[in-house]
Amino acid sequence: MRDLALCARALTCERDGRVLFEGLEFVLTPGAAIQIEGANGAGKSTLIRTLIGTASDYTGDIFWKGRSLPNALPALRASLLYIGHNAGVRRGLTPLENLAWYGASGTDAMAALDAVGLFGFEDVLCQQLSAGQNRRVALARLYLSDSPALWILDEPLAALDVAGVASLEAQMNQHLQRGGSVLLTSHQPVAIAPLTKVSLADFQPLLDASAEQAYAG
Numbered sequence: 692m693r694d695l696a697l698c699a700r701a702l703t704c705e706r707d708g709r710v711l712f713e714g715l716e717f718v719l720t721p722g723a724a725i726q727i728e729g730a731n732g733a734g735k736s737t738l739i740r741t742l743i744g745t746a747s748d749y750t751g752d753i754f755w756k757g758r759s760l761p762n763a764l765p766a767l768r769a770s771l772l773y774i775g776h777n778a779g780v781r782r783g784l785t786p787l788e789n790l791a792w793y794g795a796s797g798t799d800a801m802a803a804l805d806a807v808g809l810f811g812f813e814d815v816l817c818q819q820l821s822a823g824q825n826r827r828v829a830l831a832r833l834y835l836s837d838s839p840a841l842w843i844l845d846e847p848l849a850a851l852d853v854a855g856v857a858s859l860e861a862q863m864n865q866h867l868q869r870g871g872s873v874l875l876t877s878h879q880p881v882a883i884a885p886l887t888k889v890s891l892a893d894f895q896p897l898l899d900a901s902a903e904q905a906y907a908g
């Protein structure tokens with residue numbers, strides 16, 4: 692377990708003189724999920740940017756497999772599938788071309804697009820698709836066969852309809868059952884398990900003996 696844990700210890704972040712989170716502690720283990728909760732502007736996206744190494748203005752420690760960032764960033768990114776607010780969809784490309792850009796084979800990409808309900812739209816320019824369909828193009832990466840172990844997802848359920856939410860929850864549950872990990876933000880309940888909620892407004896430290904072992908690597 693400790694070889695694969697993502698841990699935060701005493702993580703504190705301020706922006707413009709305002710403390711977004713202070714002394715934040717959690718450990719994310721293989722086969723488990725964490726949902727970051729908080730009101731608009733609470734700092735959820737800032738926390739995610741901090742965890743993936745695109746924001747370095749923080750105090751405290753982030754550990755990946757027992758090694759602290761930023762030294763462990765290349766290793767973390769090698770195991771990371773990150774989907775942010777903007778979803779990373781290239782509007783001038785088709786869904787198939789977007790997945791090819793991430794290295795997916797044609798067969799794998801077609802299966803993933805089918806799984807997210809985009810069969811028949813694979814060759815349409817993304818700029819012609821709806822907001823929810825573009826979200827599905829981004830999320831199709833989670834359905835590719837060689838998906839990385841650590842999923843960090845900023846508001847993955849946003850813009851999805853009821854069937855889309857159910858499909859994504861099923862996919863995340865499968866990922867957890869295979870020993871993958873998920874850290875996500877969401878303003879709505881997410882039916883995945885095992886799930887620990889971390890609230891930026893009123894978080895409770897999750898540290899226990901196993902977390903201490905994880906830090907130790």
Ligand SMILES: Nc1ncnc2c1ncn2[C@@H]1O[C@H](COP(=O)(O)OP(=O)(O)OP(=O)(O)O)[C@@H](O)[C@H]1O
Pocket residue numbers: 706707711729730731732733734735736737738
């Ligand atoms: N680089 C920055 N410089 C100054 N302020 C920033 C910076 N990044 C974020 N903030 C501020 O920090 C606060 C938290 O922003 P963040 O995007 O992390 O919130 P959030 O919890 O993800 O919100 P939402 O639920 O609305 O997406 C906001 O008030 C934002 O304006």
